[in-house]
Amino acid sequence: MDNTPAPFQRYSLVARLFHWGMAAIIIPLWLLGFYVGRIMPHAATPQKALLLLIHKEIGPFIIILTVLRLVWRATHRPPAMSSDIPEEEHLAVQVGHFGLYAMMLVVPLTGWVRSSVHGLPIPMLWIVDLPPLAHKAPVFVPLVNVLHQFSSWILGILIAGHMIAALLHRYGRKDTVMSRML
Numbered sequence: 001m002d003n004t005p006a007p008f009q010r011y012s013l014v015a016r017l018f019h020w021g022m023a024a025i026i027i028p029l030w031l032l033g034f035y036v037g038r039i040m041p042h043a044a045t046p047q048k049a050l051l052l053l054i055h056k057e058i059g060p061f062i063i064i065l066t067v068l069r070l071v072w073r074a075t076h077r078p079p080a081m082s083s084d085i086p087e088e089e090h091l092a093v094q095v096g097h098f099g100l101y102a103m104m105l106v107v108p109l110t111g112w113v114r115s116s117v118h119g120l121p122i123p124m125l126w127i128v129d130l131p132p133l134a135h136k137a138p139v140f141v142p143l144v145n146v147l148h149q150f151s152s153w154i155l156g157i158l159i160a161g162h163m164i165a166a167l168l169h170r171y172g173r174k175d176t177v178m179s180r181m182l
Contacts, residue, residue, distance in 0.1 A: 009079030010180050018069040019181055022062070023159075026104065029058055030156055037149065053123075056115065059108045060124040066104040079180055096162060103155035109133070110148040117144050 011019070036051050081090055112133050115122045119136035121129045134140070169177035 010182075011078060012076055014072055015069075015076065015078065016181055018065070018072060022065055022069065022104070025058060025065070026062060026155075027159065029055060029062070030152065030159070033152060034156075056111070057123050057126055059111045060122065060130055062104060062108045063112075066101065070101060082175065082177065084175065085177075096158060096165075099154070099158045100162060103151055103158060106151045107148065107155050110144060110151050114141075114144045114148045117141055 010016070032051060032055050036048055036055060040048050040051075081093065085093075112122055112130065116132035116134040117137045117140045122132065123129050166178045166181075169175050170179075
């Protein structure tokens with residue numbers, strides 16, 4: 001009996017660059033937001049202002065990357081999943097990926113709205129200030145703050161679940177699922 005693994009198809013180079021490049025941006029940005037919002041003292045400090053500026057400069061760029069990634073995915077079929085994976089796991093993968101893509105749009109959009117209702121500029125990549133998505137409206141600040149934080153937590157949970165699933169495939173099942181994205 002031949003024990004060699006079945007051949008597998010990898011994601012395209014562009015898809016892999018989107019995946020790992022966005023992970024390299026989103027995960028540190030999420031951690032930075034968590035650090036500034038939950039660990040640092042609530043009082044305004046120059047260090048907190050700088051870290052928040054970095055977070056705000058990079059956040060809107062995630063929208064552009066996500067849209068480009070969705071266009072790529074819509075025009076380039078991903079490799080088929082292994083027939084060894086049960087149907088309910090196929091569904092879990094689809095729901096998880098939909099959730100990740102949705103939150104990669106919702107989180108920066110709620111951050112953009114958050115800055116808008118605060119009446120703050122919305123800078124992107126130290127190049128351009130984006131237009132506000134809403135008028136300055138202090139009454140909506142608490143609601144938008146909660147929406148941004150809640151959607152960020154959902155994104156963090158989805159990312160953690162995605163990473164755990166990938167590692168379980170790699171080291172638990174020892175299949176080629178994770179290798180498709182390497």
